[in-house]
Amino acid sequence: MEIKKSLFDNLHNFFGFEKFKGEQEAIITSILSGNDTFVIMPTGGGKSMCYQLPALMSEGTAIVISPLIALMKNQVDQLRAFGSSDSIAHFLNSSLNKTETAKVKQDVIAGETKLLYVAPESLSKQDNIDFLRDIKVSFVAVDEAHCISEWGHDFRPEYRKIRQIIGQLGENIPIIALTATATPKVQQDIQKNLQMQNAVVFKSSFNRTNLYYEIRPKKNELKEIIKYIRAQNGKGGIIYCLSRKKVEEVAETLNINGIPSLPYHAGLDANTRATTQDRFLMEDVQVIVATIAFGMGIDKPDVRFVIHYDMPKSMEGYYQETGRAGRDGGEGSCIAFYDQKDIDKLAKFMKDKPVSEREIGTQILNEVIDYAESSVCRRKQILHYFGESFNEQGCSSMCDNCRHPKERFEAEYDLLALLKLIQKLKENFDAEHIVNILAGREDAEMNTFSHDKLEEFGSGKERGAVVWKSVVRQAVIHNFLVKDIDSYGILKLTKSGKSFIEAPYSIRFSINTDFDKVQTTEEDDIKAGGGALDDTLLGYLKELRKKTAKQKNIPPFVVFQDPSLEEMASQYPVNLEELKQISGVGNGKAMRYGAPFVELIKKYVEDNDIDRPQDMVVKSTVNKSSLKVSIIQNIDRQIPLDDIASSKGLGMPGLIQEIESIVLSGTKLNLDYYIDDVIDEDRQDEVFDYFKAAEEDSIDLALAELGEEDYSREEIQLMRIKFLSELGN
Template identity: 55%
Template sequence: MNKKDIDIHKALKQYFGFSKFKGLQEGVIKSIMNNDDTFVIMPTGGGKSLCYQLPALIKDGTAIVVSPLIALMKNQVDAMRGISSQHGIAHVLNSSLNKTEVAQVKGDIEKGITKLLYVAPESLIKEDYIEFLQAQNISFVAIDEAHCISEWGHDFRPEYRNLRNIIQKIDDVPIIGLTATATEKVQEDILKTLGMSDATTFKASFNRPNLFYDVRPKTKNIDGDIIRFIRGHADKSGIIYCLSRKKVEEIAQLLQVNGIKAVPYHAGLDAKTRAKHQDMFLMEDIDVVVATIAFGMGIDKPDVRFVIHHDIPKSLESYYQETGRAGRDGGEGYCLAYYAYKDIEKLEKFLSGKPIAEQEIGNALLQEVVGYAETSMSRRKYLLHYFGEEFDDVNGLGAEMDDNVVNPKKKHEAKSDLKLLLEVVRDTKEKYKSKELVNTLIGRVNALLKSHKTDEQSFFGCGKYKEGSYWMALIRQALVAGFIRKEIEQYGVVKITENGLKYIDTPTSFMMTEDHIYDETDDPSIVTNSKKAGAASDEVLVKLLKELQKSVAKKNKVPPYAVFQETSLEDMALKYPITMDELKNIYGVGEGKARKFGKPFLDLIAKYVEENDILRPDDFVVKSTGVNSGLKLYIIQNTDRKLPLEDIAKAKGLEFADLIEEMQRIVYSGTKINIDYCIDELLDEEQQEEIYEYFMESDSDRIQDAMDEFDGDYDDDELRLMRIKFISEVAN
């Protein structure tokens, strides 16, 4: 062991109290001590911060640490001050400081007291700071969250792009870039932009064997499902991520009224409240934080036991980083995500307002998320492949910690399909992305295929015997199996590998599992997966309730779904309501509905409970926050006043589709709404009659079924509005 080795081991014990390094830390620290440019890809919880903190404490001069997050800087400065008697050992230099504080920071740097200076990239570009730092002894520059440099990273910051020039202005010192998530594309981008292509690179495994990955269909019963899940993990710490501040507030309130200690966290709260809520979580005064992605970066709480994604994130890197906050101590970590393709469409809509280049990147990243959510292969294997890592799904650590592995779907032989797919990749000269390959296989023409005359080739449409979704699933599995790869430079373009070419010549068995189909059902129906969302409900009681539903419908001369929806019946068979108040708490049942149809159902359930000696799960009743009662009243009052629906939506800051959804909820729970004035402008009497008759005679109230029946004669909104009119008049 040479002198340098002894120094870093001694320093590790002296400053941090550890007797040995973790993972790749030792190699990284030696590289920095040798003044080499260094690039570190280390998942959350791997001990990245120590990689630059220790060399900064040992080396002469001050190390500059560039970080995008003020909260993260504050945490780290406090931690550094905790290991030294010198308060000035670490400082932050950002816009929150006044003149006196800035002078104090500069004084400590000049005296050689400050070993670590944390700066935001925006502060570093200030001319007076650059001039000041040019005159100081800088040991190296560490760039934390380095993926912010890349447009392909999940948290791109334009000001990061200019860091190389600024660093060169200050001094010619080594650079260390660090990130917790980076695909090959992002890695290449970081190294190129920082001008350190010859950097020594350290990449730790992305596998977190103690994390269990689970994706569930996002149904209208999601609130109850989340509450049941948290109650099943009582007194354990967890984070729930939502994409919007509004949803964060709603879910936090819902949890609170259901007796769960939870607080919201998002950028719209003032700094004092955010700090307070963060501390409450760290000190375990509360169990759950409901947050936007503003929460969690650099939060060093090792015993987070679950991370729930109420909304699927915009990229797999975000997902990986957010789930990585669970089980950092190596203990239990449950990662549960709710998925509905409707959420992806919302994100795509949001992207449509961005510049074209940004749209392309955003959509490519979204498709990777869709692939992960819909795949029925090992999610761990899929995720690790995304980060360029092979995983042995039989012997690999944590192989069984995955919903798809625990509940495997049926596999079938796809040897000839895979051969056909690979031939199409080869014969289209490897110039298409997945979507165009699928279009080529199923024979769907578009402008791009036409421009390359692909639609004139003999193989065009050779795979039309299968759905497009089948070929997309096969492309994903062929990628992970290594028969094809995605080009790094032209991201998303599919290339055939050496193994793929060999496979065409000598095909062998390839067992494929078809992707989950998350049904595109809408409110008021339910999204189902291979496992029914109400699988826990009492099947015998469901059958009895359905028979009663039919006889009540016959008596009232309405379709069965107009009495109670199937999802409501399943919820009854889960919660066994026997009073009017309990019935009102059932999904899709409001006061009007309960009063009109409820009595025979309550009588049947009470009798069934008594005869079968059933213990009723009182704690399964999810209390409503009443958040929507004001909105409900507003909608009813203003439709009575015949206010245009667009104006009602605008006044409440809702998308038109969200207003329709809200109105559906109102009529399905038993309250009448009169929107004739609005429908009369859209449809004539004959058209209204035709749609009305369809809903009266149909067994289903699904909009997709109505769309299929009318084959494009009416659009989605027209059918939804007619369904609201129908349910309001017939069922209420």
């Protein structure tokens, strides 16, 4: 009773809370009683409280082993904000200089520090071991404990040395290991490695009822993402990409399209990452685009969406990253874009790894494929993966498969055929091999075992491999089969599976063909479009362009080119910001000529009650904006164009195309320094006068009029760029 009172008093006095969350009270009591304690608790469940409060209540200093500097800093800052002194919590890692390290050790020795955060790499340094051996360690907390396991999604070899080092710090030091994601296999691995098989285990439900899960085919994904975020009215979110390059590209595209975003990945310096994290917490930016380096321990409760631009490498990774949405119990949408090509790339990365590591990685990846392509309740699949049973009725349509149920079919015969084949082959093969037999697919393994001679080979050919994969997945989820992880995913019959063979009964499965033939575009550029061309509006826009051109004494094509007007007539931009999204417009042209055009379009939309396309065209500078900036800078420095073309690996035609794009978007460029060297003044005047009187800016027409024997295509292009830049921008 006294401990309980003390617990609640400290909870209220230090953190300001009146009650504990979930099993926090029992967990804290366990570690205060000196027990090894293992905590498996989803993100947002309050794991950090489970070691922070007992550390404050215990004699000595608790050592908290944490994998990321950002996570340590975040938690130390929070603890200092709650406490009366900065010395109450410190971190010891490579980011500190000698003076700062000495200050940390001084505060710990003085007994002022209750929590000391240490990276596993710092913990293994002999001088740190010697220092920690001489202080009173209340207990050791191993945060993100899944890093211990090769089956975990963030395996860190340094974590496997932790037990050995704790042994050097003293006898009978209690350990509390904590993770937000642990399959039964990972759980066993953690306990075995930390030698805490007798630990008191607390496993909370992995069900996050407030999160909505959805998988979308990866097609026009950037356009989809921008459309989605614009509809969020400023709510904050995280987008995860697998590569640093893609992180930079996506963040840049979001910014160009008016969504304040910052990139975050391990290639950025520590100061930039810390600033980025702080700006997200302070809501200076709406979106963080990140690799998995971002998010571990980030205490932002109101992340409203988590988008996976690329599917993650594991279900643990997916669950932990989606878990950063809605930590306050409010709405949280988790959308992932799936394409088999991305999975193929991940599989390719593993081909040079040791056999055992490759086998483990392949199985982990197959779980991601099963999840993405499946037609059953997403929540049921996630919870099944973490060893938890769930009735899909409890999903309450909080996943795409429950909200939009897929086609269902009578599966009694298919399931029976599948289970009988597995039984006949003495439960010695994985899902891929079994599916290939039923679908009649030839491969090397089929010939090795002569399974192409089985009567079952090709017996389900008309059903197709997609259906058989779905049957296998649902047989596992409904507990007719189990994957033997230790034997590389071999399918084994469960008691229920054997019973079904003896006494089959009617059962309905669902099928998802959305991902069977997902076509992906090789180009990252997002094409304009989305609405049908409005010929009436296009006519009005051309009249306005003609009138504007007459007033300015310039040809109409200098104001806006035809493709830009056509896009306006299908997308209906009604303000300058939307007009800037139209290709070939840009900031310069929008400001110079845009006002009357958007006024005309706005009045037309109102007068004709037009239902505008919701997916406004997205402006893309992916892979190109940095190139354009560099070209502009080089031209400003008057670097010869052929030198710029050579240094950028573009060739002269490619460079001219890029320069045209820059000028057409409204940026003024002065190419006189180059043109004056290659085209004499009289010939320049002749081309300039031609374009001034021309109806169109066609290069072919100009060549025909001016004479191909007198001018090259390149010369005409350069002069057209000069003309458009001087008169139009």
